[in-house]
Amino acid sequence: MPIVKINDVEYDTDTLPAEAKAQLEMLALTEVKIRELQRDLAIVQTARVAYGKALAAVLPTPLETMAAKGDTIQLG
Numbered sequence: 001m002p003i004v005k006i007n008d009v010e011y012d013t014d015t016l017p018a019e020a021k022a023q024l025e026m027l028a029l030t031e032v033k034i035r036e037l038q039r040d041l042a043i044v045q046t047a048r049v050a051y052g053k054a055l056a057a058v059l060p061t062p063l064e065t066m067a068a069k070g071d072t073i074q075l076g
Contacts, residue, residue: 002013004024013021060068 003010004013013024
């Protein structure tokens with residue numbers, strides 16, 4: 001007889017009507033799915049940062065870009 005607390009009221013899940021049990025089960029499943037999606041989002045956000053750093057590491061510097069175009073660089 002597991003007890004669940006909803007809106008500050010405790011319910012014995014064994015005594016709930018079938019429809020209430022079904023809704024409670026769906027609510028529990030949505031909570032699991034939300035945690036999975038939050039985990040997946042954290043993974044993708046971490047990957048995005050890593051890809052951004054990898055891109056920055058291989059981009060030419062502004063000086064290299066200017067030299068490749070034949071621009072003149074004036075110093076002091």
